[in-house]
Amino acid sequence: MGAQPAVRGSYWITTFGCQMNKADSERMAGILETMGYAPGSDEHSADLVLYNTCTIRDNAEQKVYSYLGRQAQRKRLNPHLTLVVAGCVAQQEGEALLRRVPELDLVMGPQHANRLGTLLEQVELGQQVVATGEHHILEDLTTPRRDSGSCAWVNVIYGCNERCTYCVVPAVRGKEQSRLPEAIRLEIEGLAAQGFKEITLLGQNIDAYGRDLPGITPEGRRQHTLTDLLHHIHGVEGIERIRFATSHPRYFTERLIDACADLSKVCEHFHIPFQSGDNDVLKAMARGYTVERYRRIIERIRVRMPEASISADVIVGFPGETDAQFRHTLDLIEEIGFDLVNTAAYSPRPGTPAADWPGQLSETVKVERLQELNALVERTARARSARYLGRVEEVLVEGANPKNPGQLMGRTRTNRLTFFPDEGQGLGALVPVRIEETRSFSLSGRSLAPALRH
Protein backbone atom coordinates (compact mmCIF):
# COMPACT_ATOMS: atom_id res chain seq x y z
CA MET A 1 0.00 0.00 0.00
CA GLY A 2 1.18 3.52 -0.82
CA ALA A 3 1.56 6.24 1.81
CA GLN A 4 -1.80 7.65 2.87
CA PRO A 5 -2.11 11.45 2.90
CA ALA A 6 -2.75 13.15 6.25
CA VAL A 7 -6.45 13.30 7.08
CA ARG A 8 -7.42 16.93 6.80
CA GLY A 9 -11.17 16.80 7.40
CA SER A 10 -14.23 17.08 5.18
CA TYR A 11 -14.91 19.34 2.21
CA TRP A 12 -17.96 20.75 0.48
CA ILE A 13 -18.09 22.34 -2.97
CA THR A 14 -21.04 24.27 -4.36
CA THR A 15 -20.79 25.04 -8.06
CA PHE A 16 -22.57 27.87 -9.85
CA GLY A 17 -22.49 28.70 -13.56
CA CYS A 18 -21.52 26.79 -16.66
CA GLN A 19 -19.99 23.43 -17.54
CA MET A 20 -16.53 24.98 -17.40
CA ASN A 21 -17.07 25.62 -13.70
CA LYS A 22 -18.45 22.11 -13.21
CA ALA A 23 -15.35 20.64 -14.83
CA ASP A 24 -13.09 22.88 -12.69
CA SER A 25 -14.96 21.79 -9.55
CA GLU A 26 -14.43 18.13 -10.39
CA ARG A 27 -10.70 18.77 -10.75
CA MET A 28 -10.58 20.75 -7.50
CA ALA A 29 -12.46 17.96 -5.68
CA GLY A 30 -9.85 15.52 -7.02
CA ILE A 31 -7.06 17.74 -5.66
CA LEU A 32 -8.75 18.01 -2.23
CA GLU A 33 -9.12 14.24 -2.01
CA THR A 34 -5.46 13.75 -2.94
CA MET A 35 -4.62 16.13 -0.08
CA GLY A 36 -6.55 14.02 2.43
CA TYR A 37 -9.94 15.74 2.49
CA ALA A 38 -13.03 13.51 2.39
CA PRO A 39 -16.37 14.51 0.83
CA GLY A 40 -18.56 16.07 3.52
CA SER A 41 -22.27 15.41 3.91
CA ASP A 42 -23.33 18.96 4.66
CA GLU A 43 -22.34 22.48 3.69
CA HIS A 44 -22.78 23.70 7.26
CA SER A 45 -20.53 21.17 8.96
CA ALA A 46 -17.70 20.66 6.43
CA ASP A 47 -14.17 21.72 7.45
CA LEU A 48 -13.47 23.30 4.07
CA VAL A 49 -16.14 25.02 2.02
CA LEU A 50 -15.46 26.08 -1.55
CA TYR A 51 -17.83 28.14 -3.67
CA ASN A 52 -17.05 27.98 -7.36
CA THR A 53 -18.77 31.11 -8.55
CA CYS A 54 -20.34 32.62 -11.68
CA THR A 55 -20.73 36.27 -12.60
CA ILE A 56 -22.38 36.02 -16.02
CA ARG A 57 -25.43 37.94 -14.75
CA ASP A 58 -25.95 40.03 -11.65
CA ASN A 59 -28.30 37.51 -10.01
CA ALA A 60 -25.67 34.78 -10.32
CA GLU A 61 -23.16 37.01 -8.56
CA GLN A 62 -25.52 38.06 -5.77
CA LYS A 63 -26.34 34.45 -4.93
CA VAL A 64 -22.83 33.79 -3.74
CA TYR A 65 -22.83 36.73 -1.33
CA SER A 66 -25.79 35.32 0.56
CA TYR A 67 -24.08 31.92 0.82
CA LEU A 68 -20.89 33.60 2.00
CA GLY A 69 -22.70 35.58 4.70
CA ARG A 70 -23.78 32.34 6.39
CA GLN A 71 -20.31 30.78 6.16
CA ALA A 72 -18.63 33.93 7.49
CA GLN A 73 -20.83 33.68 10.58
CA ARG A 74 -19.84 30.05 11.04
CA LYS A 75 -16.18 30.95 10.69
CA ARG A 76 -16.43 33.46 13.51
CA LEU A 77 -17.47 30.55 15.80
CA ASN A 78 -15.05 28.05 14.26
CA PRO A 79 -11.73 29.55 13.15
CA HIS A 80 -10.60 26.17 11.81
CA LEU A 81 -13.09 26.36 8.97
CA THR A 82 -11.37 27.02 5.62
CA LEU A 83 -13.36 29.25 3.28
CA VAL A 84 -12.52 29.39 -0.42
CA VAL A 85 -14.10 31.42 -3.21
CA ALA A 86 -13.07 30.19 -6.66
CA GLY A 87 -14.31 30.89 -10.17
CA CYS A 88 -15.46 33.97 -11.99
CA VAL A 89 -16.64 36.21 -9.11
CA ALA A 90 -13.29 35.55 -7.43
CA GLN A 91 -11.48 36.62 -10.58
CA GLN A 92 -13.64 39.70 -11.06
CA GLU A 93 -13.53 40.94 -7.48
CA GLY A 94 -10.10 39.72 -6.30
CA GLU A 95 -8.90 41.66 -3.24
CA ALA A 96 -12.23 43.49 -3.04
CA LEU A 97 -13.83 40.20 -2.01
CA LEU A 98 -11.54 40.04 1.05
CA ARG A 99 -12.60 43.52 2.06
CA ARG A 100 -16.23 42.54 1.70
CA VAL A 101 -15.86 39.16 3.44
CA PRO A 102 -12.70 39.32 5.59
CA GLU A 103 -13.30 35.78 6.88
CA LEU A 104 -12.20 34.32 3.53
CA ASP A 105 -8.99 32.28 3.42
CA LEU A 106 -8.54 31.96 -0.32
CA VAL A 107 -9.81 33.84 -3.38
CA MET A 108 -8.78 32.14 -6.63
CA GLY A 109 -9.61 32.78 -10.27
CA PRO A 110 -10.50 29.98 -12.72
CA GLN A 111 -7.01 29.90 -14.24
CA HIS A 112 -5.70 28.82 -10.83
CA ALA A 113 -8.05 25.84 -10.30
CA ASN A 114 -5.29 23.28 -10.85
CA ARG A 115 -3.14 25.08 -8.23
CA LEU A 116 -5.62 24.60 -5.38
CA GLY A 117 -3.19 22.32 -3.48
CA THR A 118 -0.29 24.80 -3.47
CA LEU A 119 -2.60 27.69 -2.61
CA LEU A 120 -4.10 25.79 0.35
CA GLU A 121 -0.63 25.03 1.63
CA GLN A 122 -0.04 28.78 1.80
CA VAL A 123 -3.33 29.14 3.68
CA GLU A 124 -2.20 26.46 6.14
CA LEU A 125 0.85 28.62 6.89
CA GLY A 126 -1.59 31.24 8.10
CA GLN A 127 -1.88 33.48 5.03
CA GLN A 128 -4.93 34.91 3.35
CA VAL A 129 -4.32 34.26 -0.33
CA VAL A 130 -5.59 35.97 -3.49
CA ALA A 131 -4.66 34.25 -6.77
CA THR A 132 -6.07 36.12 -9.73
CA GLY A 133 -3.03 36.86 -11.91
CA GLU A 134 -2.93 35.86 -15.60
CA HIS A 135 -1.69 32.29 -15.46
CA HIS A 136 -0.56 29.67 -17.93
CA ILE A 137 -2.78 26.68 -17.16
CA LEU A 138 -0.69 23.60 -16.49
CA GLU A 139 -1.89 20.06 -17.05
CA ASP A 140 -3.54 18.78 -13.88
CA LEU A 141 -1.82 15.60 -12.76
CA THR A 142 -4.39 14.56 -10.15
CA THR A 143 -7.54 12.66 -11.04
CA PRO A 144 -10.72 14.71 -11.11
CA ARG A 145 -13.55 13.45 -8.93
CA ARG A 146 -16.27 13.13 -11.58
CA ASP A 147 -19.91 13.49 -10.59
CA SER A 148 -21.08 11.05 -13.21
CA GLY A 149 -19.80 7.56 -13.86
CA SER A 150 -20.77 7.43 -17.52
CA CYS A 151 -20.39 10.94 -18.98
CA ALA A 152 -17.33 13.13 -18.49
CA TRP A 153 -16.39 16.72 -19.31
CA VAL A 154 -13.03 17.22 -20.97
CA ASN A 155 -11.65 20.76 -21.19
CA VAL A 156 -9.96 21.37 -24.52
CA ILE A 157 -9.64 25.15 -24.58
CA TYR A 158 -9.72 27.59 -21.70
CA GLY A 159 -10.58 31.30 -21.95
CA CYS A 160 -12.14 33.35 -24.74
CA ASN A 161 -10.66 35.90 -27.17
CA GLU A 162 -14.03 37.22 -28.41
CA ARG A 163 -15.27 40.61 -27.30
CA CYS A 164 -19.05 40.32 -27.21
CA THR A 165 -20.07 43.67 -25.79
CA TYR A 166 -22.28 42.25 -23.02
CA CYS A 167 -20.01 39.49 -21.73
CA VAL A 168 -17.66 39.23 -18.74
CA VAL A 169 -16.17 35.88 -19.71
CA PRO A 170 -13.05 37.18 -21.51
CA ALA A 171 -12.27 39.36 -18.49
CA VAL A 172 -12.63 36.53 -15.98
CA ARG A 173 -11.43 33.52 -17.97
CA GLY A 174 -8.52 35.19 -19.73
CA LYS A 175 -6.97 34.47 -23.12
CA GLU A 176 -7.57 31.30 -25.11
CA GLN A 177 -5.29 28.42 -24.12
CA SER A 178 -5.70 25.13 -25.97
CA ARG A 179 -4.55 21.85 -24.52
CA LEU A 180 -2.40 19.67 -26.73
CA PRO A 181 -4.26 16.96 -28.68
CA GLU A 182 -2.01 14.28 -27.17
CA ALA A 183 -2.89 15.34 -23.61
CA ILE A 184 -6.59 15.38 -24.49
CA ARG A 185 -6.44 11.93 -26.05
CA LEU A 186 -4.55 10.55 -23.03
CA GLU A 187 -7.21 11.89 -20.70
CA ILE A 188 -9.96 10.33 -22.82
CA GLU A 189 -8.16 6.97 -22.91
CA GLY A 190 -7.99 7.13 -19.13
CA LEU A 191 -11.70 7.86 -18.97
CA ALA A 192 -12.48 4.92 -21.26
CA ALA A 193 -10.38 2.64 -19.01
CA GLN A 194 -12.48 3.79 -16.04
CA GLY A 195 -15.69 2.86 -17.84
CA PHE A 196 -16.87 6.25 -19.08
CA LYS A 197 -18.91 6.01 -22.28
CA GLU A 198 -19.54 9.61 -23.26
CA ILE A 199 -17.32 12.66 -23.31
CA THR A 200 -18.14 16.31 -23.89
CA LEU A 201 -15.29 18.47 -25.12
CA LEU A 202 -15.54 21.87 -23.47
CA GLY A 203 -14.60 25.40 -24.35
CA GLN A 204 -16.34 28.81 -24.12
CA ASN A 205 -15.72 29.10 -27.83
CA ILE A 206 -14.81 25.58 -28.81
CA ASP A 207 -14.40 26.42 -32.49
CA ALA A 208 -11.35 28.44 -31.48
CA TYR A 209 -9.63 25.22 -30.43
CA GLY A 210 -6.04 25.14 -31.67
CA ARG A 211 -5.83 28.79 -32.77
CA ASP A 212 -3.05 29.33 -30.23
CA LEU A 213 -1.16 26.12 -31.05
CA PRO A 214 1.66 26.19 -33.60
CA GLY A 215 1.53 24.24 -36.86
CA ILE A 216 0.33 24.70 -40.46
CA THR A 217 -0.54 21.82 -42.83
CA PRO A 218 1.06 21.51 -46.30
CA GLU A 219 -2.23 22.90 -47.71
CA GLY A 220 -1.67 26.02 -45.65
CA ARG A 221 -4.41 25.54 -43.08
CA ARG A 222 -4.14 25.48 -39.31
CA GLN A 223 -2.96 22.11 -38.16
CA HIS A 224 -4.98 21.97 -34.97
CA THR A 225 -8.70 22.60 -35.29
CA LEU A 226 -11.73 21.15 -33.56
CA THR A 227 -12.36 19.03 -36.66
CA ASP A 228 -8.84 17.57 -36.46
CA LEU A 229 -9.27 16.97 -32.75
CA LEU A 230 -12.51 15.03 -33.35
CA HIS A 231 -10.68 12.80 -35.82
CA HIS A 232 -7.78 12.45 -33.39
CA ILE A 233 -9.88 11.17 -30.49
CA HIS A 234 -12.57 9.26 -32.38
CA GLY A 235 -10.69 5.98 -32.24
CA VAL A 236 -10.52 5.75 -28.44
CA GLU A 237 -11.99 2.35 -27.71
CA GLY A 238 -14.76 2.21 -25.10
CA ILE A 239 -15.94 5.77 -25.70
CA GLU A 240 -19.27 5.49 -27.52
CA ARG A 241 -20.39 9.09 -27.72
CA ILE A 242 -18.66 12.40 -28.31
CA ARG A 243 -20.19 15.85 -27.84
CA PHE A 244 -18.75 19.35 -27.77
CA ALA A 245 -19.83 22.79 -26.57
CA THR A 246 -20.10 25.76 -26.97
CA SER A 247 -20.05 26.48 -30.70
CA HIS A 248 -19.78 30.00 -32.10
CA PRO A 249 -21.67 30.67 -35.36
CA ARG A 250 -18.84 32.84 -36.56
CA TYR A 251 -16.39 29.95 -36.73
CA PHE A 252 -18.65 26.93 -37.28
CA THR A 253 -17.33 25.39 -40.52
CA GLU A 254 -18.68 23.04 -43.18
CA ARG A 255 -15.65 20.89 -42.58
CA LEU A 256 -16.77 20.50 -38.97
CA ILE A 257 -20.33 19.62 -40.00
CA ASP A 258 -18.98 17.00 -42.41
CA ALA A 259 -16.79 15.50 -39.70
CA CYS A 260 -19.76 15.28 -37.33
CA ALA A 261 -21.79 13.52 -40.01
CA ASP A 262 -18.96 11.15 -40.95
CA LEU A 263 -17.72 10.22 -37.47
CA SER A 264 -20.21 7.79 -35.98
CA LYS A 265 -19.52 8.58 -32.32
CA VAL A 266 -20.15 12.31 -32.67
CA CYS A 267 -23.74 12.85 -31.51
CA GLU A 268 -26.31 14.69 -33.61
CA HIS A 269 -26.71 17.54 -31.18
CA PHE A 270 -25.37 21.05 -31.62
CA HIS A 271 -25.40 23.87 -29.13
CA ILE A 272 -24.94 27.03 -31.16
CA PRO A 273 -26.01 30.20 -29.38
CA PHE A 274 -27.33 32.92 -31.69
CA GLN A 275 -28.13 35.53 -28.96
CA SER A 276 -30.42 37.63 -31.18
CA GLY A 277 -32.44 37.18 -34.36
CA ASP A 278 -31.78 40.76 -35.48
CA ASN A 279 -28.74 41.80 -37.52
CA ASP A 280 -28.42 45.25 -35.97
CA VAL A 281 -28.52 43.83 -32.46
CA LEU A 282 -25.97 41.18 -33.46
CA LYS A 283 -23.74 43.95 -34.72
CA ALA A 284 -24.08 45.93 -31.49
CA MET A 285 -23.24 42.74 -29.61
CA ALA A 286 -20.12 42.38 -31.82
CA ARG A 287 -20.98 38.77 -32.55
CA GLY A 288 -19.46 38.87 -36.02
CA TYR A 289 -22.16 36.97 -37.99
CA THR A 290 -25.58 37.62 -39.47
CA VAL A 291 -28.89 35.84 -39.07
CA GLU A 292 -28.48 34.65 -42.68
CA ARG A 293 -25.20 32.95 -41.85
CA TYR A 294 -26.76 31.32 -38.81
CA ARG A 295 -29.60 29.97 -40.96
CA ARG A 296 -27.12 28.54 -43.47
CA ILE A 297 -25.27 26.67 -40.73
CA ILE A 298 -28.48 25.09 -39.48
CA GLU A 299 -29.56 24.22 -43.05
CA ARG A 300 -26.23 22.56 -43.72
CA ILE A 301 -26.44 20.56 -40.48
CA ARG A 302 -29.93 19.40 -41.41
CA VAL A 303 -28.88 18.36 -44.91
CA ARG A 304 -26.13 16.14 -43.48
CA MET A 305 -27.94 15.09 -40.27
CA PRO A 306 -31.71 15.45 -40.68
CA GLU A 307 -32.43 14.22 -37.14
CA ALA A 308 -29.99 16.60 -35.45
CA SER A 309 -31.20 18.54 -32.46
CA ILE A 310 -30.27 22.18 -32.18
CA SER A 311 -30.04 24.20 -28.99
CA ALA A 312 -28.98 27.78 -28.40
CA ASP A 313 -28.69 30.68 -25.97
CA VAL A 314 -30.47 33.98 -26.47
CA ILE A 315 -30.53 37.34 -24.70
CA VAL A 316 -33.53 39.66 -24.64
CA GLY A 317 -33.57 43.31 -23.66
CA PHE A 318 -30.10 44.19 -24.94
CA PRO A 319 -29.60 47.99 -24.74
CA GLY A 320 -31.62 49.68 -27.48
CA GLU A 321 -33.48 46.50 -28.53
CA THR A 322 -36.78 47.59 -30.05
CA ASP A 323 -39.96 45.60 -29.98
CA ALA A 324 -39.53 44.88 -33.71
CA GLN A 325 -36.00 43.59 -33.12
CA PHE A 326 -37.23 41.39 -30.31
CA ARG A 327 -39.87 40.00 -32.72
CA HIS A 328 -37.05 39.01 -35.09
CA THR A 329 -35.67 36.81 -32.32
CA LEU A 330 -39.09 35.20 -31.85
CA ASP A 331 -39.36 34.68 -35.62
CA LEU A 332 -36.00 32.92 -35.79
CA ILE A 333 -36.93 30.57 -32.94
CA GLU A 334 -40.21 29.73 -34.64
CA GLU A 335 -38.54 29.24 -38.01
CA ILE A 336 -35.67 27.02 -36.84
CA GLY A 337 -37.72 25.04 -34.34
CA PHE A 338 -35.14 24.67 -31.58
CA ASP A 339 -35.07 21.65 -29.32
CA LEU A 340 -33.97 23.83 -26.43
CA VAL A 341 -33.11 27.50 -25.94
CA ASN A 342 -31.49 28.91 -22.80
CA THR A 343 -32.97 32.35 -22.37
CA ALA A 344 -31.79 35.32 -20.35
CA ALA A 345 -32.72 38.94 -19.80
CA TYR A 346 -29.77 41.21 -20.49
CA SER A 347 -27.86 42.05 -17.32
CA PRO A 348 -25.34 44.93 -17.42
CA ARG A 349 -21.95 43.61 -16.26
CA PRO A 350 -19.20 45.78 -14.80
CA GLY A 351 -16.39 46.53 -17.23
CA THR A 352 -18.31 45.51 -20.37
CA PRO A 353 -19.02 48.15 -23.06
CA ALA A 354 -22.79 47.64 -23.32
CA ALA A 355 -23.27 48.27 -19.60
CA ASP A 356 -22.55 51.98 -20.17
CA TRP A 357 -24.63 52.44 -23.31
CA PRO A 358 -27.75 54.57 -23.46
CA GLY A 359 -31.00 52.78 -24.21
CA GLN A 360 -30.93 50.42 -21.22
CA LEU A 361 -34.38 48.85 -20.98
CA SER A 362 -36.48 48.71 -17.84
CA GLU A 363 -36.75 45.49 -15.86
CA THR A 364 -40.46 45.43 -16.69
CA VAL A 365 -39.83 45.35 -20.44
CA LYS A 366 -37.10 42.75 -20.08
CA VAL A 367 -39.27 40.49 -17.94
CA GLU A 368 -42.22 40.83 -20.33
CA ARG A 369 -40.05 39.89 -23.29
CA LEU A 370 -38.49 37.02 -21.40
CA GLN A 371 -41.89 35.58 -20.53
CA GLU A 372 -43.12 35.79 -24.09
CA LEU A 373 -39.90 34.20 -25.30
CA ASN A 374 -40.05 31.39 -22.74
CA ALA A 375 -43.58 30.50 -23.74
CA LEU A 376 -42.47 30.19 -27.37
CA VAL A 377 -39.38 28.18 -26.46
CA GLU A 378 -41.55 25.77 -24.49
CA ARG A 379 -43.93 25.40 -27.41
CA THR A 380 -41.21 24.70 -30.00
CA ALA A 381 -39.47 22.29 -27.61
CA ARG A 382 -42.74 20.41 -27.12
CA ALA A 383 -43.23 20.17 -30.87
CA ARG A 384 -39.68 18.89 -31.32
CA SER A 385 -40.16 16.30 -28.55
CA ALA A 386 -43.32 15.01 -30.21
CA ARG A 387 -41.32 13.60 -33.11
CA TYR A 388 -39.87 10.92 -30.81
CA LEU A 389 -43.25 9.32 -30.03
CA GLY A 390 -43.21 5.63 -30.97
CA ARG A 391 -39.56 5.70 -32.04
CA VAL A 392 -36.76 3.61 -30.59
CA GLU A 393 -33.93 5.77 -29.29
CA GLU A 394 -30.55 4.77 -27.92
CA VAL A 395 -30.27 5.99 -24.32
CA LEU A 396 -27.03 6.02 -22.32
CA VAL A 397 -27.80 5.28 -18.65
CA GLU A 398 -26.53 8.04 -16.35
CA GLY A 399 -28.16 6.82 -13.13
CA ALA A 400 -31.49 6.52 -11.33
CA ASN A 401 -34.23 9.08 -11.82
CA PRO A 402 -33.88 11.16 -8.61
CA LYS A 403 -37.65 11.60 -8.53
CA ASN A 404 -38.47 7.92 -9.10
CA PRO A 405 -35.88 5.35 -8.00
CA GLY A 406 -37.66 2.61 -9.96
CA GLN A 407 -36.63 4.38 -13.16
CA LEU A 408 -33.34 4.90 -14.91
CA MET A 409 -32.38 8.18 -16.52
CA GLY A 410 -30.22 8.95 -19.50
CA ARG A 411 -30.03 10.88 -22.75
CA THR A 412 -30.68 10.16 -26.38
CA ARG A 413 -27.86 10.90 -28.82
CA THR A 414 -29.73 14.13 -29.52
CA ASN A 415 -29.46 15.01 -25.80
CA ARG A 416 -33.11 14.58 -24.76
CA LEU A 417 -33.44 13.47 -21.15
CA THR A 418 -35.25 10.08 -21.11
CA PHE A 419 -36.71 7.97 -18.30
CA PHE A 420 -37.56 4.27 -18.40
CA PRO A 421 -38.15 1.40 -15.91
CA ASP A 422 -35.02 0.04 -14.24
CA GLU A 423 -34.52 -3.55 -15.30
CA GLY A 424 -30.98 -3.74 -14.00
CA GLN A 425 -29.32 -2.32 -17.13
CA GLY A 426 -26.75 -0.47 -15.02
CA LEU A 427 -24.71 2.69 -15.33
CA GLY A 428 -23.17 3.23 -18.75
CA ALA A 429 -25.44 0.77 -20.58
CA LEU A 430 -26.69 1.82 -24.03
CA VAL A 431 -30.34 0.87 -24.00
CA PRO A 432 -32.81 0.93 -26.90
CA VAL A 433 -35.90 2.65 -25.51
CA ARG A 434 -39.29 2.81 -27.21
CA ILE A 435 -40.64 6.32 -26.52
CA GLU A 436 -44.19 6.25 -25.18
CA GLU A 437 -44.60 9.71 -23.71
CA THR A 438 -43.13 13.06 -24.69
CA ARG A 439 -42.90 16.33 -22.75
CA SER A 440 -41.24 19.63 -23.70
CA PHE A 441 -37.84 18.79 -22.30
CA SER A 442 -37.97 15.06 -21.54
CA LEU A 443 -39.24 11.69 -22.77
CA SER A 444 -40.38 8.42 -21.16
CA GLY A 445 -40.47 4.92 -22.53
CA ARG A 446 -39.73 1.26 -22.11
CA SER A 447 -36.52 -0.59 -22.90
CA LEU A 448 -36.28 -3.17 -25.65
CA ALA A 449 -33.77 -5.86 -24.64
CA PRO A 450 -30.97 -6.56 -25.25
CA ALA A 451 -28.73 -3.53 -24.61
CA LEU A 452 -27.32 -1.96 -27.79
CA ARG A 453 -23.63 -1.93 -28.48
CA HIS A 454 -21.97 0.03 -31.22
Ligand code: SAH
Ligand atom coordinates in the same frame (compact mmCIF):
# COMPACT_ATOMS: atom_id res chain seq x y z
N1 SAH B 1 -19.40 31.32 -25.11
C1 SAH B 1 -20.76 31.12 -25.27
C2 SAH B 1 -21.61 31.45 -24.05
C3 SAH B 1 -21.02 32.01 -22.83
S1 SAH B 1 -22.00 32.65 -21.54
C4 SAH B 1 -21.25 31.94 -26.48
O1 SAH B 1 -20.53 32.70 -27.03
O2 SAH B 1 -22.39 31.82 -26.84
C5 SAH B 1 -23.51 31.78 -21.59
C6 SAH B 1 -24.66 32.59 -22.00
O3 SAH B 1 -24.96 33.58 -21.05
C7 SAH B 1 -24.48 33.36 -23.28
O4 SAH B 1 -24.68 32.57 -24.38
C8 SAH B 1 -25.50 34.46 -23.18
O5 SAH B 1 -26.72 34.06 -23.74
C9 SAH B 1 -25.66 34.64 -21.67
N2 SAH B 1 -25.08 35.91 -21.25
C10 SAH B 1 -23.79 36.29 -21.29
N3 SAH B 1 -23.64 37.55 -20.83
C11 SAH B 1 -24.88 37.97 -20.48
C12 SAH B 1 -25.39 39.19 -19.94
N4 SAH B 1 -24.60 40.23 -19.68
N5 SAH B 1 -26.72 39.27 -19.71
C13 SAH B 1 -27.54 38.23 -19.98
N6 SAH B 1 -27.12 37.07 -20.48
C14 SAH B 1 -25.79 36.93 -20.72
Ligand code: SF4
Ligand atom coordinates in the same frame (compact mmCIF):
# COMPACT_ATOMS: atom_id res chain seq x y z
FE1 SF4 C 1 -18.74 35.68 -23.97
FE2 SF4 C 1 -18.82 36.06 -26.57
FE3 SF4 C 1 -16.76 34.75 -25.47
FE4 SF4 C 1 -19.17 33.62 -25.58
S1 SF4 C 1 -17.89 34.18 -27.33
S2 SF4 C 1 -17.80 33.67 -23.82
S3 SF4 C 1 -20.54 35.33 -25.27
S4 SF4 C 1 -17.28 36.91 -25.18
Ligand code: F3S
Ligand atom coordinates in the same frame (compact mmCIF):
# COMPACT_ATOMS: atom_id res chain seq x y z
FE1 F3S D 1 -20.34 31.93 -15.30
FE2 F3S D 1 -17.77 32.00 -15.48
FE3 F3S D 1 -19.13 30.16 -16.75
S1 F3S D 1 -19.09 33.75 -15.46
S2 F3S D 1 -21.06 31.14 -17.19
S3 F3S D 1 -18.98 30.37 -14.58
S4 F3S D 1 -17.29 31.17 -17.45
